Amino acid sequence: MSQAETRAFEADVARLLHLMVHSVYSSPDVFLRELISNAADACEKLRQMALTDPGLTGGDTLAIEIVPDPDAGRLTISDNGVGMTRDELIDHLGTMARSGTEKFRQALEEKDQGKALIGQFGVGFYSAFMVATEVSVVSRAAGSSETWRWTSDGSGEFTIAPAEEGPERGTRVELTLRDDHKEYAQAATIERLVRHHSAHVPVPIKLLAGEETRELVDGTALWAKPKSEISDEEYTEFYRFTAGAFDDPALTVHARVEGRQEYTCLLFVPSMQPFDLFDPDRKGRIKLYVRRVFITDDAQLLPPYLRFVRGLVDSEDLPLNLSREMLQTNPTLTQMKSALARRVLTEMRKLADTDEETYAKVWDAFGAVLKEGIYEDAERRDELFALTRFRSTTHPEGGRKLARYVEDMKPNQTAIYYAVGDDQARLAASPHLEGFKARDVEVLLLSDPVDAFWVRTALGFEGKPFKSVTQGSADLEQIPVTDKRHVPDSAKASDIATLSALIKDTLGERVSEVKTSTRLATSPACLVASDFGYDLQLEKIVGRQGQGLGAKPILELNPSHPLIKTLSARAATGGAADTIGDAAWLLLGVAQIMDGDVPSDPAEFADKLVSAMSAYVKSPALPDHADSIAVEGADSGGDAAS
């Protein structure tokens, strides 16, 4: 056997350990749950491997043993599971290989929220360093004859060496407790913690205190018990254990399905967002068991848009030796997946109908993910629509259902209007909404990145198409204006046509068209997209990825704005080409700014703005001109053009 070797931790691990050791963490108790969870996983992995190689377990009962030693101030947790080889000890305990780790690391660095994050997510094995000055892991992999000892004080290095003695198979984690954490060497403390945090681990847990051995947990599967025998606390504790979470589940679905297929599911919808929710691989982690034997947590039992659901499914019909390939093609599994998705959506719907407050939390945490389903799961689109909740111009506080939107539509309103953007506040202030507000027409305010996509694929809701307020003609003429402040006179149609033509001449290819708007009330101009192609926001998103259609926007003018009326009148009398030329660039720039963009040529925009302001302050008859540049002049009378 080779000699002892000292190695440095991977940089991320070192940083995390530093945080662990130095954080005054409010509840270091969790370390025990994490170590028991690893031991239980190791036993379940071995149980699964033994399906094809029964010799591996040697007929032993798989179990976890905990030995507190108050005299020595030590605590030992052993399991007779799969164990680890030398390389596995180095890889698994010296690097961070878990998914979402990169996100976690970034969050640690960016937000300096280490403590909060540890509290929220748990970080497995390394939490042992919160309570121990030294951690030793002695392990022998199933089927191997070598035993290795991994040791570290958590300060940047670990040592790996052959072990003189150790478990015949499996892993023993030995903790030398810190002076201020000697309570974990007391049998009573351990018993209390195990009963509280790990009572439903599917592997028996024994406590060896002095001469006495006590079984704290019998290892029967919680999900196999009848619902009536399980308390809410037991469900919550089980959720926290399986999901490695600290919150309360917002929804618990425990069902035994019989008939063509037989399985039990115990699923939880969390109430808090995990940090890896938006990981690009979009994988769920529902555990698949077959007749109480853990098979995998990588079977993708629910569609990606339900990846936030945690828990397990235990099948009575699937073969125990499910291969990777079968996970994808097995027809029983395919049917089960479909039934599970349906059940989760139905239960969420019930929650939404009966407990709005709890459902609001679920929607806040996972709404953006559920909406991915509208985009990609046409079959369940209606069920998903029933779960959606929106903010809108008339319900800025959120919680608005599509069905209520449709019920409250105005006479002659034919579409469900929406505005998409990155930011709720800016969306709510967008000039595109003015004409809708003036008519009291509700507009959905959508600010999740996925929104720009689903509104295009979903053809509509209850026969009403979704329509962007920044796209195409606004079709608002047929809907009467309710806010009477917004019905001032408009410029003469022929004058505004002349003005539009002059502006288009000046702006050339920057815009595809210049025309009169019905969607504006107080702003002079805005940009919109044509009826065909993408809405302005989507064009921006896909444009960033080089996949935009490159369509030019349309500049719309507000015919009742004093500035536009003045300009129209001038355009009609001729001889004002210069002023109109400058005004054209300024109007375009202002419209771009209102969309949250930068004017196409900021220097030129600034130049023209300064000239316009200079002309204004130099003007001998300032009051007479004031109207023509006042932006809020819509209700100041219709005589600005005279």
Ligand SMILES: Nc1ncnc2c1ncn2[C@@H]1O[C@H](COP(=O)(O)OP(=O)(O)OP(=O)(O)O)[C@@H](O)[C@H]1O
């Ligand atoms: N008792 C054990 N027996 C066998 N392998 C273990 C044991 N404890 C830890 N490991 C290995 O070390 C890895 C890292 O453990 P750690 O607790 O840090 O993360 P994890 O268990 O993978 O993630 P999580 O804690 O989020 O479930 C495990 O994935 C496992 O491969």
